[in-house]
Amino acid sequence: MKVETRQREGVTILEPKGKITIGVGDVALRDAVQGAIESGASNILINMSGVSTIDSSGIGELVAAYTTVTNRGGKLRLYSLPPKVSDILQITQLITVLDILDDEEEAIASFR
Amino acid sequence: MKVETRQREGVTILEPKGKITIGVGDVALRDAVQGAIESGASNILINMSGVSTIDSSGIGELVAAYTTVTNRGGKLRLYSLPPKVSDILQITQLITVLDILDDEEEAIASFR
């Protein structure tokens, strides 16, 4: 799992590619979010389109990131969820709790 | 493993695709060669380009086919060997024993 980070219109976009699963991917995601926060980012997007698999640890990491960023007064939103990622979040009712947007345009627009 | 059979200029061309390995692929190859012989073919080519893996059972099957066809006065030749198939035949010195040609043109021409 690799996470690339880029900026667009003052928003930090994290792009994980591969598996967000226990032991490797979850740690990489945590580090990327932590890195963004330390660089002063308060509006963060995660482009989920490259995520092939996510397990409960990966989901826990998303929830933890959401809570951390929100508690610091920032915003963390997800977009472009592959169907299986959307399904697994749905099952534990996180689709409604987390901020989820369809695509990058909609996600960027949500911060304007 | 699947073996397709076609004709060109009076030559029967067998095209195995996949693994010629013990228990499945080797049996499929044997059946295809047997089928060609029963249909009266005496000039047979095997296009090896679609073979991803071959083990000693698959190689045994090639040798058996070569012997059977030769003993009946026919000819069996191989062409378009992927590098790894060529390597494994080389190791047991079968490259020189079996009739092997570079490509289909050369193989068909060898029967003219």
Next chain:
Amino acid sequence: MGEEVAEVQLSIDSQFENIELVQAVLDASLERLEFDEDSRYWIGIAVREAVANAIKHGNRQDPEKQVGIGLRVVEDTVVIQVQDEGAGFDPTQVGNPLDPENLLKPDGRGIFYMNRFMDAIEYNFGTGGGTLVTMRKRIGSGDPRSGEEDSE
């Protein structure tokens, strides 16, 4: 009971990377059965959760301890067992991740997913310690996301 048509046993060290070995065997095994791609994917997630729990909570990542995975097909049902050398736990004490106070917790969803993606899961605990979880999924027993049987 029913005729057993195939059995595979795998034993791995307690390292999370080894979950990929389990996934590889599982994929190669399920490929031969008539599960659709979605079912195979969700069975894979359930098995990953079970093995992750065995490594993390059971064996506590002790490299000396092994996780055993058994896979067998009995008629039209795949039965997957995951065994660790840990201290066991009380499944009745595991909270529901859908409870409002749990919704934003970072953990506690693994067993819930296992239950949702398989037809049945069952825990057994050895007298000398160790957790054995047995999971079953019947071919064609519906879309696991719906949590219902034969919903298709």
Next chain:
Amino acid sequence: MGEEVAEVQLSIDSQFENIELVQAVLDASLERLEFDEDSRYWIGIAVREAVANAIKHGNRQDPEKQVGIGLRVVEDTVVIQVQDEGAGFDPTQVGNPLDPENLLKPDGRGIFYMNRFMDAIEYNFGTGGGTLVTMRKRIGSGDPRSGEEDSE
């Protein structure tokens, strides 16, 4: 000895299709080591030959008998063991497939390939029957096709 960094055990029914399960675990295991793609491929062939022999000559395809496969990495060497429940055999009686009278025989090349693709292979026979073959390959020990060490 040297530190053992990983160990996987697999046990399969005596069916040739199960060789694909072994290949899947092997691929997933070797992926993490620094073998080049060619080496991984040839190790795969050697393991297929060993498992095929265990199923065919050892267990004679008896569905009640299992083949055990062990995979471990000791320092920079992968050690693969294949165990069957057969009657054993005398490796010194196995012919050389390069002998002119054997060149066109349909069988007798498996052990020869195992030897060529691995650095070392060793046979052990249990007192109660059963063949155990142990194969080793060191990372970077040269192109197996050449049969020489460090030829690159």
